[in-house]
Structures are given as C-alpha cells and as structure tokens.
Amino acid sequence: EPEVTQTPSHQVTQMGQEVILRCVPISNHLYFYWYRQILGQKVEFLVSFYNNEISEKSEIFDDQFSVERPDGSNFTLKIRSTKLEDSAMYFCASLKEVKANYGYTFGSGTRLTVV
Amino acid sequence: DAKTTQPNSMESNEEEPVHLPCNHSTISGTDYIHWYRQLPSQGPEYVIHGLTSNVNNRMASLAIAEDRKSSTLILHRATLRDAAVYYCILSQFGNEKLTFGTGTRLTIIP
Numbered sequence: 001e002p003e004v005t006q007t008p009s010h011q012v013t014q015m016g017q018e019v020i021l022r023c024v025p026i027s028n029h030l031y032f033y034w035y036r037q038i039l040g041q042k043v044e045f046l047v048s049f050y051n052n053e054i055s056e057k058s059e060i061f062d063d064q065f066s067v068e069r070p071d072g073s074n075f076t077l078k079i080r081s082t083k084l085e086d087s088a089m090y091f092c093a094s095l096k097e098v099k100a101n102y103g104y105t106f107g108s109g110t111r112l113t114v115v
Numbered sequence: 116d117a118k119t120t121q122p123n124s125m126e127s128n129e130e131e132p133v134h135l136p137c138n139h140s141t142i143s144g145t146d147y148i149h150w151y152r153q154l155p156s157q158g159p160e161y162v163i164h165g166l167t168s169n170v171n172n173r174m175a176s177l178a179i180a181e182d183r184k185s186s187t188l189i190l191h192r193a194t195l196r197d198a199a200v201y202y203c204i205l206s207q208f209g210n211e212k213l214t215f216g217t218g219t220r221l222t223i224i225p
Contacts, residue, residue, distance in 0.1 A: 004158075031211060035159075043159060043202075043215040056212060091158045098211060103149070103161030 002026040004107035006092050012113045013082055021077045021110045023092030031095040032075045033104070034067065036060070036088040043091070049075065082114045119203045124220040127193050135188040135219055137203030142183050145207045150177065150188045151215075152199040159202065159215070162188065198223045 005024040013019050025032050034046040047057040049067055066078045075094075079086055089109040096102050120138040127133040139148065149164040163170055163177045165186075170177040176189040190197055202218040 033212070035213075042217060043153070043213075045212040045214065048211045050211075058212075093158075095211070103151075103164060104159075104213065106158035106160065109158050 002105070004092055004094055004105050006090075006107035006110050008110060009108070010111045010113070012115060015084060015114055016081050019079050019082055019112065021079075021090050021092075021112070023075045023077075023107055024073055025075055025092065025094035026096070026105055027073070029094035029096045029105070031055075031098060032067075032069065033093040033095070034077045035091045035093060035106075037091065037109075038085075038088045046077075046090075079112075082112075084114050087112055087114045119205060119216060121201070121203055121216065121219045123217065124222065126222045126224055128224050129195060130192055133190040133193045133197070133221065135190075135201050135203075135221065136185065137187070138185045139203070139205055140184045142205055143207070146205040147207070148177065148179060148183075148186050149204045149206055149213065150175070151202045151204065151213070152197075153202070153218070154196075154199045159213075160199075162201070193221075193223050195223050195225065197221065 007022045032049040035043050037043045045058050047061045048055045064080045069075050089111050091106050091109045093104045093106045095104050147164050147166050150162040151159040152162050153159045163172050163175050165177045178187045200218040200220050202215050204213050
C-alpha cells in the first residue's frame with residue numbers, strides 16, 4: 001500500500017536554529033498538509049498546500065514557518081528560528097482529491113526536540 | 116467546525132466486537148463523518164467515513180443514526196493491534212483540514 005514517508009524520524013536542534021522537515025507524499029496525490037502534535041495534546045492542523053501554493057493555514061503557522069514543494073516529489077516544512085515550544089511530532093499528510101470517497105494518508109511523523 | 120463528543124476511553128476483549136460511539140448533535144447536512152485512529156507512536160490512520168448511509172470496508176463498519184446526530188464505529192473482531200486512539204471528525208465536503216478532538220482511547224484486553 002502506498003505510504004507517505006517522513007524524514008528524519010527524530011531531529012534534535014538548538015533553540016534559534018533552522019530546521020527542515022521532509023516528506024514524500026504519495027505520488028498521485030494533489031493535496032498536502034502538515035499537522036503537529038505536542039506531547040499529550042491533540043493533533044493540530046498547520047497548513048494545507050495545493051497547486052504550489054498555500055490554500056489554508058492555522059494561527060500556529062506564523063512567519064517562522066514555511067512550506068515548499070521544490071521538486072514535484074518532496075514537500076518540506078521549514079521552521080526558521082526554532083523555539084522550545086516547537087517541540088512536537090510533526091505529521092505530513094496527503095490526499096488524492098478533495099472528493100467524498102477519499103481519506104487522508106498520514107506519515108509516521110518527525111519528532112522534533114528543541115533544546 | 117461542528118463538534119463531536121466521544122468517551123475518553125473504552126476497553127474491549129480481544130476477538131470480540133467493539134462499538135465506539137460518537138455524538139454530533141450539531142451536524143450539518145453537508146458534514147461527512149470521518150473516523151481516524153492513531154496507534155502508539157504513529158501518525159493518524161484513515162479508518163472509514165460516510166454521509167448518511169452505513170458504510171463497510173475491510174477495517175470497520177460505520178453505522179449512522181437516521182437523524183445523523185450520532186454514529187458508531189464497529190470493529191467486528193478486535194485484535195491487540197486495534198489498541199489506539201479513535202477520532203470521530205466532521206468535515207464538510209471540500210473542506211481540506213481535519214480538526215481532531217481528544218478521541219477515545221481503546222484498550223484491548225488479551
């Protein structure tokens with residue numbers, strides 16, 4: 001069964017450093033998402049991306065965050081200057097079409113630890 | 116986003132059916148009912164979704180009340196691998212994002 005692949009599985013970074021989280025969505029999917037889950041809390045929507053642009057973003061997704069699909073296969077989330085509160089699991093998801101009979105496919109996540 | 120209400124936790128014996136309830140009394144006519152689950156240390160996983168009619172797939176069945184104010188996810192024969200947090204989510208057709216609640220933590224007793 002096709003998978004969404006995320007790398008790395010775990011990233012430790014110092015506060016103030018930039019990080020890039022990488023995702024390879026399913027190849028024929030058109031819609032891409034980032035979610036995060038702080039330890040013990042709910043899964044939260046960050047951003048959706050379609051046709052090479054952001055279609056929706058949450059309040060969490062401020063100027064420190066950016067997304068890119070640089071080469072037609074990878075989908076990246078960049079955090080420009082990490083803060084301690086950015087420590088969380090980050091999940092990438094993709095969707096084939098926004099139609100009634102499809103579900104989202106999530107990756108296994110990247111655990112980001114900011115120290 | 117319309118809200119759903121689920122029990123915080125449930126337990127079930129292995130190899131028995133499990134019925135996970137969800138209340139969504141403020142559901143609108145265009146809201147689809149989605150179920151996802153999250154196994155320990157994994158990302159959410161799509162289980163099933165429906166609009167008005169009951170739905171079956173290889174993972175589960177979804178029973179939707181006639182007034183659509185509640186639904187039940189049915190796992191026909193629980194295994195230890197089904198231990199997870201199950202989320203019931205309402206999403207309008209064409210609305211791309213999912214709004215997760217706290218879900219139901221399902222424990223399977225061997």
